[in-house]
Amino acid sequence: MVKVSVLMPVYNLEDYIEHAMESLFNQTLKDIEIVCVNDGSVDNSLEVLNEFASKYDFIKVFSQENMGAGPALNKCIEEATGEYIAFLDADDIYVDDDALEKMYNWGVENNADMVAGNLKFVEGDDYKIVDADHYKRKLYRLCDKKTSISPDHYGIPYAFYKNIFKREFLNKHNIRFPPYKRGVDTLFLARALVNVERIYTIPVWLYGYNHAVGGGFNKKLSDYDFIRNFFKVFKGVFDIFYEAGFDKVAHEFKKELIMYFNFQDNATDWGIYQLVLEVFGEDGSYFEDFKPEYEVFVATQLINYVYENPTEEVYVKTKEEISEIELVHNKKSTEDLFKKAHLLMSSDSLPDFRQNYLEYSYLTIEKENEKLAKKVRSLKRKNSKINKELKKERNLNKSLINSSSWKLTKPLRAFKRVLKK
Structure with a gap:
């Protein structure tokens, strides 16, 4: 049995694979295998992988039709034989050359199911290493010393790839990725966190995340199918955390979703609003702990929709729904939203509302x-x-x-x- 299996799902990343492989070859831990799954790439990714596999017998390459990141990662786990599982996307790199060795040794010394290291960002064609803003935002814990922590002290379930996991642990609890193309990592890590007893931390910089290629949260959500999957992942994580008593972590993670709701473009995207109702329910109870922020999101969506879809039925229904939302004392409400809500509620008819809305919008633009x-x-x-x-x-x-x-x-x-x- 090899010490560590490094799992690498690949989809159309022919220009990046060499950098990822080089960072692996530089690792001081040599008793590893690299398990690659080509997820239906239409570029030369498979050819590049096969060329590496022909030169190095510790590289295994598998190929499948394009099914997305979740199924590709699950295939990697099925084919892995290592004592521990590590992850490396083909457009990312490992940072410290001795990171895997130190993490593996620390894991073996403590019979750890999960060992956590740290994360950096990489930028540009020269793969410049920069600090990740995740630590500034305190999304998850900085591993600054060799110790162990309770899993509910990890932080929100981001950056699963900066950790290694005992393969036996993943199999015992059937911890796998959901069958989605994007956003699969958070649900995987949430399942790991609620099943592990302790997390052993070590001050190494394991992972270099290529932020320019991977993109930020909003960039990844490129269509409604992806967005629906992301919402399902979020809900799945919330349900897992609440059931396990990780209420504080669930609350912190929900902040990330609420922020997404209220991004400027999303706040007036009716399709996103419909997906929120579809996945989380229409009564809003799922966001009771963020009621002011959620009501701002709902009110903004409703008012924008009635203006963009000027029918009498929509107008009447929207007035009824807005009347049930308390915006006057809502500290998260903006002056602009309050003014638009007032224009709607004080209007005598749909044409009256549209005329007042236009005049207000014109004055706002003038200012x-x-x-x-x-x-x-x-x-x-x-x-x-x-x-x-x-x-x-x-x-x-x-x-x-x-x-x-x-x-x-x-x-x-x-x-x-x-x-x-």
Whole structure:
């Protein structure tokens, strides 16, 4: 049995595989296997993987039709034979060359089911290592010493790939990825967290996440099918945490979803609103612990929808629904939302509301334009001041060069340049 199986699902990442493999070859732990699953790539990813496998007998390559990240990762686990399981996406890298070795040794020493390291971001074609803002936001714990922690102290279930897991532990509790194309990692890690007794932490930087390729949370949600899957994953995580008594962690994780709801574009996307109702229910009880934020999201959606879909039926129904939402004392409500809600509730008819809404929107745009105009004028004044100072410096420099003292010291400056050489 090898010490660590490194699992690598691959989909259309031919330009990145070599960097990932190189970081693996640099690891001081040599008793590893690399299990790759090509998930129906249409580029040359499979050819690149097979070329590596032909050179190194510890690289195993499997291929399947495109089924998404979840099924690809599950296939990796099925084919793995290592004592511990580690993960590496083909567009990411490992950072510390001795990270896997240290994590494996720490795991064996403590018979640990889960060992946690740390995460960095990588940027650009040169794979520049930068700090991950996840730690600044305190999304999950920084592993700054060799110790053990309770699983509910890990943080929210992000960055599953900065950890290694005993394969026997994953199989015993049937911890697998959901059959989705995206967003599968959080549910996998949540299942691990509620089943592990202790997490053993060690101060190493294991994982380098290529943020530019992987993208942020909102970037990944490119269509409604993906969004539906993400919502199902979130709900699945919440249900798992609440059942296990991880209420505080569930609450912190729910903040991430609420933030997504209220991103500017999402707050007026009726399709997203419909998916929220479909997955989490129409009564809003699932978000009782974030009631003010959720009601702002609902009110924004409803008011925007009635304006975009001006039918009498929608108008009447929306007024009824808005009347049940308390926005006056809602500290999360904005002045703009409150004004629009007031226009709706005080209107006598649909045409009346639309006319008042248009007038209000026009005045709002006028105010924004005036703010921008003031900012432009301010920038022009600053630019003019900088140009005057630059001109002054140029004139001073020109005067200095033409001065007699500058000409007299020319031989001395030339002599100094010779000495420097």
